[in-house]
Amino acid sequence: MTVAARRTVPLIDLRPVGHVIGMLAACLGLTMLVPMGFDIHAGNGHWHVFLATSVITTMTGGLTAIACANGTADRLSIQQTFLLTTGVWVALPVFGALPFLFQPIGADVTDAFFEAVSGVTTTGSTVFADLEEMPEGILVWRSMLQWFGGIGIIIVAMVFLPELRVGGMQIFRSEAFDTMGKILPRAAQIASQISWIYVWLTFTCFLGYLALGMDRFEAVNHALTTVSTGGFSTSDASFGAFQGGPEYLASVFMILASLPFVRYVQLLAGTAQPLWRDAQIRAYLMVISAATLVLASFEIAADEATFEPALREAVFNVTSIISGTGFASVDYQLWGAFAMVVFFFLGLIGGCAGSTCCSIKIFRYQILMSAIAAQIRRIHTPHGLFAPRFEDRRVSDDVLSSVMAFFVLFIVSLGLLAVGLGLTGLDVVTSISGAGTAIGNIGPGLGPIIGPSGYFGPINDTAKWLLIAGMISGRLELMVVYVIFTRSFWRD
Amino acid sequence: MTVAARRTVPLIDLRPVGHVIGMLAACLGLTMLVPMGFDIHAGNGHWHVFLATSVITTMTGGLTAIACANGTADRLSIQQTFLLTTGVWVALPVFGALPFLFQPIGADVTDAFFEAVSGVTTTGSTVFADLEEMPEGILVWRSMLQWFGGIGIIIVAMVFLPELRVGGMQIFRSEAFDTMGKILPRAAQIASQISWIYVWLTFTCFLGYLALGMDRFEAVNHALTTVSTGGFSTSDASFGAFQGGPEYLASVFMILASLPFVRYVQLLAGTAQPLWRDAQIRAYLMVISAATLVLASFEIAADEATFEPALREAVFNVTSIISGTGFASVDYQLWGAFAMVVFFFLGLIGGCAGSTCCSIKIFRYQILMSAIAAQIRRIHTPHGLFAPRFEDRRVSDDVLSSVMAFFVLFIVSLGLLAVGLGLTGLDVVTSISGAGTAIGNIGPGLGPIIGPSGYFGPINDTAKWLLIAGMISGRLELMVVYVIFTRSFWRD
Ligand SMILES: [K+]
Ligand SMILES: [K+]
Numbered sequence: 001m002t003v004a005a006r007r008t009v010p011l012i013d014l015r016p017v018g019h020v021i022g023m024l025a026a027c028l029g030l031t032m033l034v035p036m037g038f039d040i041h042a043g044n045g046h047w048h049v050f051l052a053t054s055v056i057t058t059m060t061g062g063l064t065a066i067a068c069a070n071g072t073a074d075r076l077s078i079q080q081t082f083l084l085t086t087g088v089w090v091a092l093p094v095f096g097a098l099p100f101l102f103q104p105i106g107a108d109v110t111d112a113f114f115e116a117v118s119g120v121t122t123t124g125s126t127v128f129a130d131l132e133e134m135p136e137g138i139l140v141w142r143s144m145l146q147w148f149g150g151i152g153i154i155i156v157a158m159v160f161l162p163e164l165r166v167g168g169m170q171i172f173r174s175e176a177f178d179t180m181g182k183i184l185p186r187a188a189q190i191a192s193q194i195s196w197i198y199v200w201l202t203f204t205c206f207l208g209y210l211a212l213g214m215d216r217f218e219a220v221n222h223a224l225t226t227v228s229t230g231g232f233s234t235s236d237a238s239f240g241a242f243q244g245g246p247e248y249l250a251s252v253f254m255i256l257a258s259l260p261f262v263r264y265v266q267l268l269a270g271t272a273q274p275l276w277r278d279a280q281i282r283a284y285l286m287v288i289s290a291a292t293l294v295l296a297s298f299e300i301a302a303d304e305a306t307f308e309p310a311l312r313e314a315v316f317n318v319t320s321i322i323s324g325t326g327f328a329s330v331d332y333q334l335w336g337a338f339a340m341v342v343f344f345f346l347g348l349i350g351g352c353a354g355s356t357c358c359s360i361k362i363f364r365y366q367i368l369m370s371a372i373a374a375q376i377r378r379i380h381t382p383h384g385l386f387a388p389r390f391e392d393r394r395v396s397d398d399v400l401s402s403v404m405a406f407f408v409l410f411i412v413s414l415g416l417l418a419v420g421l422g423l424t425g426l427d428v429v430t431s432i433s434g435a436g437t438a439i440g441n442i443g444p445g446l447g448p449i450i451g452p453s454g455y456f457g458p459i460n461d462t463a464k465w466l467l468i469a470g471m472i473s474g475r476l477e478l479m480v481v482y483v484i485f486t487r488s489f490w491r492d
Numbered sequence: 493m494t495v496a497a498r499r500t501v502p503l504i505d506l507r508p509v510g511h512v513i514g515m516l517a518a519c520l521g522l523t524m525l526v527p528m529g530f531d532i533h534a535g536n537g538h539w540h541v542f543l544a545t546s547v548i549t550t551m552t553g554g555l556t557a558i559a560c561a562n563g564t565a566d567r568l569s570i571q572q573t574f575l576l577t578t579g580v581w582v583a584l585p586v587f588g589a590l591p592f593l594f595q596p597i598g599a600d601v602t603d604a605f606f607e608a609v610s611g612v613t614t615t616g617s618t619v620f621a622d623l624e625e626m627p628e629g630i631l632v633w634r635s636m637l638q639w640f641g642g643i644g645i646i647i648v649a650m651v652f653l654p655e656l657r658v659g660g661m662q663i664f665r666s667e668a669f670d671t672m673g674k675i676l677p678r679a680a681q682i683a684s685q686i687s688w689i690y691v692w693l694t695f696t697c698f699l700g701y702l703a704l705g706m707d708r709f710e711a712v713n714h715a716l717t718t719v720s721t722g723g724f725s726t727s728d729a730s731f732g733a734f735q736g737g738p739e740y741l742a743s744v745f746m747i748l749a750s751l752p753f754v755r756y757v758q759l760l761a762g763t764a765q766p767l768w769r770d771a772q773i774r775a776y777l778m779v780i781s782a783a784t785l786v787l788a789s790f791e792i793a794a795d796e797a798t799f800e801p802a803l804r805e806a807v808f809n810v811t812s813i814i815s816g817t818g819f820a821s822v823d824y825q826l827w828g829a830f831a832m833v834v835f836f837f838l839g840l841i842g843g844c845a846g847s848t849c850c851s852i853k854i855f856r857y858q859i860l861m862s863a864i865a866a867q868i869r870r871i872h873t874p875h876g877l878f879a880p881r882f883e884d885r886r887v888s889d890d891v892l893s894s895v896m897a898f899f900v901l902f903i904v905s906l907g908l909l910a911v912g913l914g915l916t917g918l919d920v921v922t923s924i925s926g927a928g929t930a931i932g933n934i935g936p937g938l939g940p941i942i943g944p945s946g947y948f949g950p951i952n953d954t955a956k957w958l959l960i961a962g963m964i965s966g967r968l969e970l971m972v973v974y975v976i977f978t979r980s981f982w983r984d
Contacts, residue, residue, distance in 0.1 A: 078872050165871055298915075341914035341923050345907045368900045373978075375897045379657055379971065380570050380981050397889060404896035405867045408860045411903055415837045422833035423790075428921055428938065431833050446920065479871065486865075489872050 017084045018068035021091050025061025029054050039137035053098035093117040096145050110461045117468045119145030121475040124231025124326040124443035127457045142232045143224035150228025150356040151198050155191045167477040168403035197264045202227045205253045212245040226253045229356045231326030231443040239329040247316040258323040258351030279391045280352045284362045291318045322346045326443020328452035347442045358441035367403045409478050417470045424463040438470030509576045510560035513583050517553025521546050531629035545590040585609040602953045609960045611637030613967035616723025616818040616935035619949045634724045635716035642720025642848040643690050647683045659969040660895035689756045694719045697745045704737040718745045721848045723818030723935040731821035739808040750815040750843030771883045772844045776854045783810045814838045818935020820944035839934045850933035859895045901970050909962045916955040930962035
């Protein structure tokens, strides 16, 4: 190849990336006919907006896919994979925001894009108030965005992240494909199996909510946003409108949605042992139980609450925050500062890898704690050899340094985002908890504005854009996004 | 040795530890005659309390040292070194608290011990109000405790921590003793050199404060607490009582006190290059400059402040917080949420290793950022070899994992301490900033109670004891204290 020829082609061929993103956008456009159907069924006058955005999205996506078709390759390079992943989580919210923008609900560009990003990243922070007054189409569209975002991230986390060696996810590479290899040879097959499990979980959750008294519309929406650990609701009061049985059911499904989905595939293949023995799942359930007991006891002691509502409120809200779903059934800030601090740090724990959960995630804490324990033994016995372990296996240096780098990056990003939010004029609690809830894809923050009984509408536009950046980076394990902004990424 | 004989001796011989602690306590007891002198000179009636506590401390310390004398060895084992370091920072505040307890200033056991720990750890959080009404002896004693704590930690950080391989400090081992080896063969000599530099810095600072208008008593106290980056003051208003020139002078000496002291030793030996070329120092000065510029601009833009006071207030308060001194000249919380968030995270940066500074410290961020950069290059070029670097040298895996473990431990400790403080009923901002200021040995927190214009008197006793644990652990790089609480420490 001559130098001149080289110059005509960019260093990274963006066409395969554009092709896939275009195809996904076209599919997203087609799904906009669903909320249109809901609006027609409910007799809402503005259903044609969904038809228009559907046509725009499908055509734009389709044309992009066709334009980029001659660049398709059998395999994406590592650079292309990074660009594809980030590109999907930026482009789909752009199209997903169109219905919010063009429906007569008073959303400007910032609000519409914020809501769509909050949907696709399964964060669940909302800028909309008076949800009860919203047209059914808009509410369903919000829930659908979360549901797509949920299955999307599971597949990315299972198929792409281990290959990209991001944030220590490579520890699940050999595991998933070694043990799976015998049963299911190809990633595409796993992805399809997982999608069916996801659909089945959603449907079961829907039936459960119906049985416990939600109407069909509420049950559909909450099933979509429970299984995706998204947390959008059809009511400003979130689960405050569905106290009692639905809270227990939601807790069960939020937990199911935050376990590694590969275990369900193995379960279907007839082996339950990996599920029972999974160290992540055990630690996760232990943390939930401990936090629930402490908070319920605290609530009973402090507010003289009775046992049943106290336990229910504790288990529901703990599960909701640690899984990053972000439903709220009470304003737990009223339980006092202790509860606020606990909920803030629970959000920084997160669920299991390979699920819809975001944040730091249980397995990273397990690896970090094991590394610190090894460190301690090495300090007082300098000539011994102690290595961190996870699930009875040695953690390689590569995985360990990825996990630690992720942790540092998470905390530093949170700090910088909090400083940025403070600079826009938000108060300290809103800034720090807002940064945490965005990067951790949780949903509610703390304080009077963005706390569990508030919403993100009143904050300024600059802060909203900062939070958008935080939600997307956090959803893609930070590194996937940050890598793209380094010079060496484009040079090599 | 028979089994019976083994049982009569504990696995770790505590006598050498007791011997050294006893000797140090005896010395501390003798120094209590200094505040006695101040009280006599000022005509305060209760000077005899210092005589009594001096006799008690000197005798208890001396007797302990004699009782443990037959256990002295040429070399301490690693276990003994850990116990000695932690023991010193627990035992000296116990004796240091006696004057606070027995002087008629209304301090109970908790307050007296809190103030002494805050002194010896150079934290500078105070439980006392109306400092202007305090007897001179008490004020000098507070300042002296910080000054002793400051020189103590420099020597521990230079001589012990690198040997104990704690928190990545081992990176300074070869450096200090390789380059130093040719000039000064022994650690004791370095320690003595550093002590003289410390004395000289203090005296120069004292003269400077005198020249800029402090009276002799104020100048002595502030010189002692500036050079130790301690932050106790003789006035409730802290440096609010000495605005103008003293703020600039204090900024200079706070910076000098937070640089690696080994550079001064080299400077005296005739080589200034290590000082100019030190990567830590450069990064530290850059962070201070950047934060100062941003905050001063912000203050000018937001409050229409004029250039000079804005720059002065910014540089003084930034230096004070990042160096962990904790003087305040204004309530920077009034600058708005942005300033609060910036000051919170500045406190989590800290100064250079090998100084009196605490917190995470600049060199750890440099190593972590280099590790993340190496990670990023490794991600998109999987077969390349990229290693983190510090000062143009490869960072060993041992150092890197120590640094990362320290960072994780710091953040997790901060989180747990904040939850604990919340449990005692403190509000969110007080809990989280209180945890940060204690573990980072900074001084002031945020919020109305413990903020720069508040003090730690009003908080509850449980919270004070939690903060005491945080201050001691933080001062000793966490790991030195935590190691002692592991079973394997006592077993091996
Ligand atoms: K969520
Ligand atoms: K301090």
